[in-house]
Amino acid sequence: AVFSVKQILAGVAKVGDSVTVRGWVRNRRDSKAGLSFVTVSDGSCFDAIQVIAENKLTNYNSEIVNLTKDCAVIATGKLVESQGGGQSVEIIADSIEVTGFVENPDTYPVSPKRHTVEYLREHAHLRIRTNLISSVMRIRNTASVAIHDYLQANGFYWVHTPLITASDCEGAGELFKVTTLDFDKLPRDDKGKVDYKQDFFGKESFLTVSGQLNVETYCMGLSKVYTFGPTFRAENSNTTRHLAEFWMVEPEMAFADLNDNMAVAQGMLKHVFKAVLDKNGDDMAFFAQFIDKSVATRLEKMVNDDFEVVTYTDAIARLEKSGRKFENPLYWGVDLASEHERFLCEELVGKPTIVTNYPKEIKAFYMRQNEDGKTVAAMDILAPGVGEIVGGAAREERYDVLVGKMQALGMDPASLDWYLDLRRFGTAPHAGFGLGLERAVSYITGVQNVRDIIPFPRTPKNVAF
Ligand code: 4AD
Ligand code: MG
Numbered sequence: 001a002v003f004s005v006k007q008i009l010a011g012v013a014k015v016g017d018s019v020t021v022r023g024w025v026r027n028r029r030d031s032k033a034g035l036s037f038v039t040v041s042d043g044s045c046f047d048a049i050q051v052i053a054e055n056k057l058t059n060y061n062s063e064i065v066n067l068t069k070d071c072a073v074i075a076t077g078k079l080v081e082s083q084g085g086g087q088s089v090e091i092i093a094d095s096i097e098v099t100g101f102v103e104n105p106d107t108y109p110v111s112p113k114r115h116t117v118e119y120l121r122e123h124a125h126l127r128i129r130t131n132l133i134s135s136v137m138r139i140r141n142t143a144s145v146a147i148h149d150y151l152q153a154n155g156f157y158w159v160h161t162p163l164i165t166a167s168d169c170e171g172a173g174e175l176f177k178v179t180t181l182d183f184d185k186l187p188r189d190d191k192g193k194v195d196y197k198q199d200f201f202g203k204e205s206f207l208t209v210s211g212q213l214n215v216e217t218y219c220m221g222l223s224k225v226y227t228f229g230p231t232f233r234a235e236n237s238n239t240t241r242h243l244a245e246f247w248m249v250e251p252e253m254a255f256a257d258l259n260d261n262m263a264v265a266q267g268m269l270k271h272v273f274k275a276v277l278d279k280n281g282d283d284m285a286f287f288a289q290f291i292d293k294s295v296a297t298r299l300e301k302m303v304n305d306d307f308e309v310v311t312y313t314d315a316i317a318r319l320e321k322s323g324r325k326f327e328n329p330l331y332w333g334v335d336l337a338s339e340h341e342r343f344l345c346e347e348l349v350g351k352p353t354i355v356t357n358y359p360k361e362i363k364a365f366y367m368r369q370n371e372d373g374k375t376v377a378a379m380d381i382l383a384p385g386v387g388e389i390v391g392g393a394a395r396e397e398r399y400d401v402l403v404g405k406m407q408a409l410g411m412d413p414a415s416l417d418w419y420l421d422l423r424r425f426g427t428a429p430h431a432g433f434g435l436g437l438e439r440a441v442s443y444i445t446g447v448q449n450v451r452d453i454i455p456f457p458r459t460p461k462n463v464a465f
Helices: 005-009 117-121 131-153 212-222 258-279 281-290 295-304 312-321 338-349 399-408 413-424 437-445
Strands: 018-031 035-041 049-054 072-081 089-100 224-232 245-254 308-311 353-356 378-383 387-394 430-436
Touching: 005 018, 005 049, 018 089, 035 072, 049 072, 117 131, 131 224, 131 245, 131 258, 131 281, 131 437, 212 224, 212 245, 212 413, 212 430, 245 258, 245 437, 258 281, 258 295, 258 353, 258 378, 258 387, 258 430, 258 437, 281 295, 281 437, 295 437, 308 312, 308 338, 312 338, 312 353, 338 353, 338 378, 338 387, 378 437, 387 437, 399 413, 430 437
Parallel strands: 049 089, 308 353
Antiparallel strands: 018 035, 018 072, 035 049, 072 089, 224 245, 245 430, 353 378, 378 387, 387 430
């Protein structure tokens, strides 16, 4: 029967069974005794399985001794206890069928030597065949599923919010415009020139920067909801933590305040950490060996330890008191720069840190104004090695306060009339947050650049593949 490598190593097939594995050659070495040891990986888990080919196999000289990394094979044989070290079991092959050789192995882009992450990004279609990227992607999968598991277990409904939208949720103007390719149908001005300002069948529209506004409407009916999907930002930032297309999960809860919000964000992240430790021990061991030896232990610690909570005002005071020289200005009222965020959670606190109650001027229009008149009920979660991984807030549910805020920011309340309806018809306190999946997985794995956390990164300089 056919088994995945993961199933075989987990003992699903028994010693003595006839098994078939299918995958890609990780490496091959020949012994003088007329044996070839072929390790086969199918991506189901970190480890590969060793297949022993004897020279009596009919294609031994014609094919097997020519196998190189990533040739695709179907191997069938008897599962036996391993003679050497490494794995507990191996396969003595009855046959190895080669479904595809690798052309020109010497110039094959992901040959067995170690490659830089920058080089691998240029071969994004082949880099899944490296240990680094396959470990990241298995963990990305675990994290995504664990997010759903946690929210579903806690009574949240998954709502599919639109990717095409007319509103700029964050108000930062970092929008990609949606246009139709059908040139003849594009709206034209008096002179017959295409009017690119309005081009989604005559209306201006964009790719969403956040599903929050839409998911808030469902929150005011289903009580606990979340949206989880691709999100787009046209920010021209070439940093290790910005992508033009990334994945965000955005839970939203009715009758909830900032404390409830922090509890869910923290509970969800801990559940994700635990799932990765339970399911991806081998992948985490690889990161501990090659990236940062503290990654697995810090996750273990955080499953049981609470995040630090600090107000923005206290964070500024602690940063100032540290005496550290920063490149960016630091005073009450500034938006924290990445260097501030990282110094705070890495050096001053030493673990994920929730910063609350930011000045209202630096945060989005929908955040709930605090009694002090100066701050809003916002929270960001900062993670060592990354900086901000979560942004969230209690929402301004008071109609007059919200309209006043929009006017103060120069927004036209009429443009979001549907959103204001939620405050006209049965308004209720509510809160929510957004977790960037790539940044979370970057913290979990220690892999520093979000471009290596998403299969095909979209950045200002890269839309290849
Ligand atoms: O802080 P942000 O902008 O918050 C929102 O979008 C809210 N509407 C969320 C909510 O309350 N429902 O973004 C949330 C998170 C950030 O903390 C970060 O992890 C991630 O999204 N993020 C990015 N990740 C990768 N590349 C980018 N360009 C990102 N911009 C934000
Ligand atoms: Mg933010």
